[in-house]
Structures are given as structure tokens and as C-alpha cells.
Amino acid sequence: MNDIARAEDVAALPPAYRRFWEAARAVVPPAALACDPVRTLAWGTDASFYRLVPKIVVKVRREDEVVALLAAAARLALPVTFRAAGTSLSGQAVTDSILLVLAGGWKERRVEAGGARIALGPGVIGAEANAALAPLGRKIGPDPASIGACMVGGIVANNASGMCCGTTQNSYRTLESLKLVLADGTRLDTGDPASRAAFAAARPEVVAGLARLRDEIAADRALAERIRRKYRIKNTTGYGLNAFLDFTDPIDILAHLIVGSEGTLAFVSEVTFRTVEEHAHRASALLLFPDLAQAALATQRLKAGPVAAAEIMDRPSLRSVEGKPGMPPVLATLGPAACALLVETRAASAEALARQAEEVAAILAGLPTLEPIAFTAVKAEFERLWDVRRGIFPSVGAARKIGTTVVIEDVAFPIERLAEGTVALQNLMLAHRYDEGVIFGHALDGNLHFVFTQGFDDPREVARYGRFMDEVAEMVVRRFDGSLKGEHGTGRNMAPFVALEWGEAAYGVMRRVKALLDPAGLLNPRVLLDDDPRAHLKHLKPLPPAHEIVDRCTECGFCEPRCPSRDLTLTPRQRIVTRREIARLVATGESAERLERFEAGWAYLGDETCATDGLCQLACPAGIDTGKLTKRLRADARTPAAEDLAEDVAAHFAGALAGVRAGLATAHAAHAVLGTRLMGAITRGARAASLGHLPQWTPALPTRSPRARLEDVRRGRGREVVYFPACVARAMGPAAGAPDARALHEATLSLLEKAGYDVLFPEAMDRLCCGLAFESKGFPELADAKAKELEAALLAKTDGGRIPVLCDTSPCLYRMQGALDPRLRLHEPVGFIHAHLMDKLRFERRPETVAIHVTCSAIKMGLDGAFKAVAAACAERVVAPPTGCCGFAGDKGFTTPELNASALSGLRAALPPDCKAGFSNSRTCEIGLSTHGGVPYQSIVYLVDACTRPLP
Numbered sequence: 001m002n003d004i005a006r007a008e009d010v011a012a013l014p015p016a017y018r019r020f021w022e023a024a025r026a027v028v029p030p031a032a033l034a035c036d037p038v039r040t041l042a043w044g045t046d047a048s049f050y051r052l053v054p055k056i057v058v059k060v061r062r063e064d065e066v067v068a069l070l071a072a073a074a075r076l077a078l079p080v081t082f083r084a085a086g087t088s089l090s091g092q093a094v095t096d097s098i099l100l101v102l103a104g105g106w107k108e109r110r111v112e113a114g115g116a117r118i119a120l121g122p123g124v125i126g127a128e129a130n131a132a133l134a135p136l137g138r139k140i141g142p143d144p145a146s147i148g149a150c151m152v153g154g155i156v157a158n159n160a161s162g163m164c165c166g167t168t169q170n171s172y173r174t175l176e177s178l179k180l181v182l183a184d185g186t187r188l189d190t191g192d193p194a195s196r197a198a199f200a201a202a203r204p205e206v207v208a209g210l211a212r213l214r215d216e217i218a219a220d221r222a223l224a225e226r227i228r229r230k231y232r233i234k235n236t237t238g239y240g241l242n243a244f245l246d247f248t249d250p251i252d253i254l255a256h257l258i259v260g261s262e263g264t265l266a267f268v269s270e271v272t273f274r275t276v277e278e279h280a281h282r283a284s285a286l287l288l289f290p291d292l293a294q295a296a297l298a299t300q301r302l303k304a305g306p307v308a309a310a311e312i313m314d315r316p317s318l319r320s321v322e323g324k325p326g327m328p329p330v331l332a333t334l335g336p337a338a339c340a341l342l343v344e345t346r347a348a349s350a351e352a353l354a355r356q357a358e359e360v361a362a363i364l365a366g367l368p369t370l371e372p373i374a375f376t377a378v379k380a381e382f383e384r385l386w387d388v389r390r391g392i393f394p395s396v397g398a399a400r401k402i403g404t405t406v407v408i409e410d411v412a413f414p415i416e417r418l419a420e421g422t423v424a425l426q427n428l429m430l431a432h433r434y435d436e437g438v439i440f441g442h443a444l445d446g447n448l449h450f451v452f453t454q455g456f457d458d459p460r461e462v463a464r465y466g467r468f469m470d471e472v473a474e475m476v477v478r479r480f481d482g483s484l485k486g487e488h489g490t491g492r493n494m495a496p497f498v499a500l501e502w503g504e505a506a507y508g509v510m511r512r513v514k515a516l517l518d519p520a521g522l523l524n525p526r527v528l529l530d531d532d533p534r535a536h537l538k539h540l541k542p543l544p545p546a547h548e549i550v551d552r553c554t555e556c557g558f559c560e561p562r563c564p565s566r567d568l569t570l571t572p573r574q575r576i577v578t579r580r581e582i583a584r585l586v587a588t589g590e591s592a593e594r595l596e597r598f599e600a601g602w603a604y605l606g607d608e609t610c611a612t613d614g615l616c617q618l619a620c621p622a623g624i625d626t627g628k629l630t631k632r633l634r635a636d637a638r639t640p641a642a643e644d645l646a647e648d649v650a651a652h653f654a655g656a657l658a659g660v661r662a663g664l665a666t667a668h669a670a671h672a673v674l675g676t677r678l679m680g681a682i683t684r685g686a687r688a689a690s691l692g693h694l695p696q697w698t699p700a701l702p703t704r705s706p707r708a709r710l711e712d713v714r715r716g717r718g719r720e721v722v723y724f725p726a727c728v729a730r731a732m733g734p735a736a737g738a739p740d741a742r743a744l745h746e747a748t749l750s751l752l753e754k755a756g757y758d759v760l761f762p763e764a765m766d767r768l769c770c771g772l773a774f775e776s777k778g779f780p781e782l783a784d785a786k787a788k789e790l791e792a793a794l795l796a797k798t799d800g801g802r803i804p805v806l807c808d809t810s811p812c813l814y815r816m817q818g819a820l821d822p823r824l825r826l827h828e829p830v831g832f833i834h835a836h837l838m839d840k841l842r843f844e845r846r847p848e849t850v851a852i853h854v855t856c857s858a859i860k861m862g863l864d865g866a867f868k869a870v871a872a873a874c875a876e877r878v879v880a881p882p883t884g885c886c887g888f889a890g891d892k893g894f895t896t897p898e899l900n901a902s903a904l905s906g907l908r909a910a911l912p913p914d915c916k917a918g919f920s921n922s923r924t925c926e927i928g929l930s931t932h933g934g935v936p937y938q939s940i941v942y943l944v945d946a947c948t949r950p951l952p
Helices: 008-009 015-025 036-041 061-075 126-137 152-158 194-202 204-219 221-231 250-258 292-302 315-321 327-334 350-365 379-390 393-397 417-433 457-477 496-501 504-517 570-589 592-606 615-619 625-638 640-651 653-674 677-690 727-731 742-753 771-776 778-798 810-819 829-837 856-860 864-872 899-905 923-933 940-946
Strands: 057-061 079-084 100-104 108-111 117-120 176-184 187-189 266-274 281-289 309-313 339-349 404-413 436-440 447-454 701-702 720-724 732-735 758-759 805-807 841-843 847-851 875-879 915-919 935-939 948-950
Touching: 008 015, 015 061, 015 152, 015 457, 036 057, 036 281, 036 592, 057 061, 057 379, 057 417, 057 758, 061 079, 061 100, 061 176, 061 266, 108 126, 117 126, 126 152, 126 732, 152 194, 176 250, 187 194, 194 204, 194 570, 204 221, 204 250, 204 504, 221 504, 250 504, 250 758, 281 292, 281 350, 292 309, 292 350, 292 417, 309 379, 315 327, 315 339, 315 393, 315 436, 315 727, 327 899, 339 350, 350 447, 350 742, 350 856, 350 899, 379 393, 393 436, 404 457, 417 447, 436 856, 457 496, 496 504, 570 592, 570 625, 592 625, 615 625, 615 856, 653 677, 653 701, 653 732, 653 935, 720 742, 720 915, 727 923, 732 923, 742 829, 742 875, 742 940, 771 778, 771 810, 771 948, 778 810, 805 810, 810 856, 829 935, 847 864, 847 940, 856 948, 864 940, 899 923, 915 923, 915 940, 923 935, 935 940, 940 948
Parallel strands: 057 100, 079 100, 720 758, 720 805, 847 875, 847 915, 915 935
Antiparallel strands: 108 117, 117 266, 176 187, 176 266, 281 339, 309 339, 309 436, 404 447, 436 447, 701 732, 841 948
């Protein structure tokens, strides 16, 4: 791995930070520490519109590390901020001091009491927790929109809620216990009586202080009533003072004060939630009303009905998506005052669901709707309705002026004043010229999100934003006594307004809570509480244009869990942050030295370790594929010598492929003579001596694929397929000692023979290639030229597209789908087996456990369900570890093996002991999977061929 940090970076740190750096080096691996300008900027960026660059970033993996680092920071009086996924929107996770980032570990999951509880490490993503609970019909209560990316640590720190959990199933209400580390390194497990007793003995001033505050609040009737009233609607402004009324034991109070404290009171190292029921049946209806008043009245009625969610959307919200594919046509016909409610009801049975839908319709009887009330329980149909709601934020983001950011704020009104509050908010947005602004939100809780675009590169624009937020705060608090934060957390942007919302007495309690638990004020200072009335207008994040492919990025971080390099170098968000800084430096000419550092850092952090797999696009609200940017930059940076070599390979492709086969044969022969241990030592030494230029050998390296005459096979049964073995499969055979020693084309032909297919091959196949290798290396023109050659050969052999095409390698087929004539009916192995062979073969399920790895390309083609179905027809138990992209990325498993190792670091532990084999649909991916999984991986074709017989 390239060393991006330099000695001069450490030397440039202030003295106290240098001492912290030395202390941290004794605690964490060198790769987990950063003080260089590239990684501190990239790793220090979150989803908010604030920019602070930490002096030091430490990626922590264990509680012991956190304890030691907090102790060191306390000795040196240095502030520390914690970061989970960095999806928070209010500036909770940025700092100019020390940033501790959850990385790698923190993934513990223990399902307890038959699913009634679940204990989770703070690095578990919310969706992963729900996946563990799904077989038991349970889920965690919080359901934020970012649940596919946000981590449990952040969910608790921000008291996350969401569309369906309201105020009864949020983080606070479903918390069972916590494991904590306080600012001085003291540990506490609130679920362990022994730990509670030890804490009370070690920190009596904390226990006594919390008890004193509890008693003072109870004695102040006005304050107690205000606290109760404030939490009848969603509220995450300031500390959760309801803990003093809901609990009597000081340690229980402490546990619930931590919820929503945004890392300002303690570090959370484990959370135990009480889970909630996940109903098996759902139905949704999009209700259209002539105006907000009627929608608000409907919401008030629905509050007492069997409704899981009711999302309100104003007319500008609906207008932002009405032209998008798949949207209901009626949206384009609505009048200027129209409003929508997207209502969902859930039940344990289809019969109960139908009754509930009828009950909802009865509750709303008499209210004027623009369309009849119609619920649908068909998944494809109600998902299209929810696409209306999901599409609003991306639509606003996509339409914004480049260089501006998308600001999303949330407030809450008493539900009886929802319509009035919404109109007042609309009027304020128009008065301050936020004409593109939209309003939507969780109507049952009076919780509204308002979204608008804002530039922060002009002082006049910052001043406009400041005036707007001042008036929003005054309106919400003074006029409606609402919440300035319903669920997004206070952060930096509402910290100056906490006193306004709560009043002097409650704000004083919050100050005392902070002083009691963090007396030196070192944990996440200036977050949640800040007496500077202009603090929310400082440290605003610039979003300079970087490249048309990524300029719509809002830096939300939804992409990060899917990125194979997330624990190694940079994520897609961080790559975009880096490119934006490079573009800014080029445009301004500010610092040639800094520009040089960033461009040098990009070479490894951005380019070499980017797998260009494109899975980030699937999670991105704006549909951005950062891998396309990497490939475009590779193309821009190619040298004449590299172009000449690539052209020579393309022109003499058959010879180049023969060279690869010869190299594999040589490596296999050397391995046979030297043995695995000596071969590994020699090749590792050679790679080190070459400074990483020689490829990394692995025992899973394929043997040479046997060369065979692949001639058309006619059986006369009326079934035809054109089979194109990908070049990688034509070169690479099975690994030495693989369970099935046949070449992939041999197994494929065996399978097709049993199904009675005539198998046809394209002419001059040795020179054919889909172009994927050229594209990924930055030669798109050569890639397209090779694709055109393949297209011509396939059109000729398929009779103009009449006969389907089977390619045995998923990534190649995905490239072919995007590059070849649409008349060609293209299939990779899983898709072809699922669509064409399941009814033509007799499957005999084996009593064994097998693992599957669904490749990036198969996921992008929507084949993950088909993959599981095919494997389940062959084996009694199928496991699919959530590895995402394996990071082998063509040849990077050889040239940048640390990427593959990092992406698959959890694979071996995720495989059950009785799993002896794995299956995928990409030969190169299978190399890395075998290396890091500890079991041999081969193509799914081998499994299906072994488990099927011809039908009579």
C-alpha cells in the first residue's frame, strides 16, 4: 500500500497533536492513521453542508482503542469527534481536531429472546440488523431513509426515527441497554448489573448529579409539563430531557440521555434494541386532495387508524417528479394547490390487511379527494407509489445549479396545526426566493422536511440563508411551539437555536448535563449546544464543479457500504470530494504544492484502488456511477506508449490470449515443483522487490484452460443457443485441486447437451472480446471497436438476433448488454439457467451447504433473486454472505491485491463450518473468493451440471 502520509505532515501538526499522533501509533495500525491533506479532507467529510478538516483521523476497530485514544486526548486537552457512517445532515460528524471513525469491526450482532431483542455493534448498518431479524418477522424500530447506509451508532446518536416508527418506535423508545465509553475512558454496560454497580462506585458524582437534576425537574411543574408537551410530537432538538421524567434510576436516565446526544456525551460501543414486528403484508394508496387543509384534516383522522405511514407531499414536491418515468400520469394534471398523502397499512395476514384498508377508507369518508381511494397490495404497484416519495429529493438535487448544495431541514408542528404550519413554511420559502423548494414529510407526526438549493460561495447568499433560518426558527417556535428538529438531529445548524426553542430553564439543564458528563468539553464541541448565534453560518462546505459525471453528488454517503475499497482507501463520496478539491485548486491556482499532493494521492487512493464496479450507482439517489469517472480519468491520462500497447493487444488478441495461457501454464508448473509455501514466499519477495509492479500470485490462480476445437453441435431438437465463451474463460481453467477439473466450456456444453440444445459458436472466436478489459483500463475507443467485432459475429451466427446468446461470464455479458445491438438476446449463466433450463432438466437437490457470490454485474442486471433460486434448486442450504463487490476487478486481485483482501475481509468468518464450496459467475471473482473464503469457488454452471439430469 502506498504511504500517502509523510513525515513533514506529522511535523506540521501542533505540538499537542504530535504527541497524540505518537500515542495513537502505539494503539492502532499505521494504515488506520491519517494526518495528510488528502485523507483528512476525504475521510473528514460527511453528508452535511459543513466543512471542517480534522488534523488527525483515526479509524478505530475495537473498544480498547477508543478507551486509549480518549485517555490520550483527555491528557492533552484535545477535542474528539466520533463518526459512524457520516450520513447525518446537520454537521454532527465534522471537526477540525481529532476524528475517530468506525471502520472494519463493530459488526457484532446477537439476536436474543427469539428475536425480541438484538444486540448490535455501532458499525452495523441498519439494513443489516433488519436482515438478521427478517427470518423471525422482526425489525428494529427506527427506519430512517438512510437505513441502507447509516450505522447503529449514528442511529442512536441522532435518535433516528423515520417514516413508520413515529414517536413510539424510535431509538429512544426501543432502547434496551447500551455499552458506553465516557470522555475520560470510563466504561459502562447499562444492561449489566455488575457494571452498573462498578460505575456508581467509580463515578458517584455522575450518578448523584443526574439524580439531582431528576428531582429538580420533577419539582418544577412548569418545566416538567413543558418537557412532556415537547415530546408529544417528534423532537430531537437538544438533549432528550424526557429521560428525567420517563426513568428514575440515574443510570437508566444516562442511557436515554445518550440517545440523540450526537456524540457529545459518550462513545457508544454496543446497543441492544427491543425489536418490533415486521408485518408480512403491506398495502399503499396515493391519496390526492385539492389543498393542504384537506390533507391535514385527513392526517388528523388517520392518526387513530390502522396506518403505518402517511407521507405528505406538497404540489412543488409532486411537480418535481411528475415527468419522471413510472410516475402516475395523474400528477401532471393536478392544480396548483393540490396535495398528496401516501398512506400505508400493514398487517399479519392478507385478510387483516383488506379489513384495514377498508377501515382507512371509512375514516376518510366525506373528505374531498381528487381520485377515488384505492389501496394496492401488489408489491410492484405500491413500490411505484413509493417511488413518488423517494424521487423527490433526488429530483431537486439533479435540477440544482452546479456548485450549489441541497439543504434538507426538518421541523415538526402540532398535528392539529399541520396545514397552517405548512402554508407558513411555503410562504417563507417564497419570500426568501427559494422558489424551487419542496415540502414533504411524516404527516402522522407533524414532521415536515423542506428541501431547497443553496450556494455558499457568495456572502450575499449566506446572508440570505441566515435570514431565512432566523425566520423559520421564529415561526416554528414563537407561532407554533413546534420542534426545530424532528428527526435529523440538532448538529451545528440548529445548535444556536436550542435556547430559543426550549427556554432558559430547560437550556440550563442541558448545559449542566454536558458539564456533568464531559466537564472539559472535549467531546464534539459546538455541536448540539452553541451560544454563538451565527455558528450555523460558519464553516460552510463549498461544492465546486469537478466533472459532469459526478457534479450532482450531494455527498450523502449512501454509496459507501457498497464500495469494496471503503475500509482500504476511499469511498465514492470521498473520491468525489478529492476530485472537487483538485478541480478547485486547478481553477484558483491557490497552491501548486497542495495540488501536487492531491494528484499524487489520487493515483493510489482514487484510481488504483477503485474497482469501477458501479454498485455505488444503485445506492446513489442521483444515480451516479463513480467508477465511470475513474475510467474517464484513466482515459484522459493514458500515454502514447500505453495506447500503442493497447492497440497492439487489440489487433493481435488471439496471440495475447495465447500468451496469457502460456503464463498460467508456467505458473502452474512452478507451483507443482516448488509447493505452495515456497511459491508464495518467492512471488511475494519478487513483488516487493519490484515495488508492486509484479502481480501477486495466489494458490487459487487458475491453470491454463485446455484449448479445444469449439465447433457447432447439432442435435436437431429445435432448441438453439449461440455460446460465446468469454476470453477470460477461454484462458483460465480451474485452479489446481478444484472440485471439478473440467474447463468451464466443458461443463457448459455438458449442461446444454442434457437440455437438448444445438450449440453454435461465433466465427473466429479466438480474436473476439467484448471490450471490457480495454474499457476498464481507459481505452474506450478500443473497447467499442472490439465490441463491434463481436456484435457482427454474433448477429451473423444468431440469424440477426433470432437465436439467444449465452456468455459464460457475467461482467462480460453486462458489458455486451450495454454495447451491442439490442436485437441480440443476451444471457449470462444464471439468467440463462433460470429462464431456459429450469423446466428442461431434472434437478436433484444435494444435502449440503453451498455459498454463492452474486457478482456486481449480476446485481446490476437484477439477477440476485434468480441466482438464489438456481442455487436453492441444487443444494438444501444456500448462504450468500453480504460481501458486495469482491474487489478483484478484472486484474486488480493480482496488481492491487489489498483491494480484494479488504473487500473480502469478512468472507471467511461469514461462511458456516459445513460449507465446503462456493459458486459465482465470473472466473476472476472466483479466484479472489477462493483465496479469501477458504473454500473453492467455481462457476454456478458446475453446480447445476452436477445436480441435474436430462428429463425423460
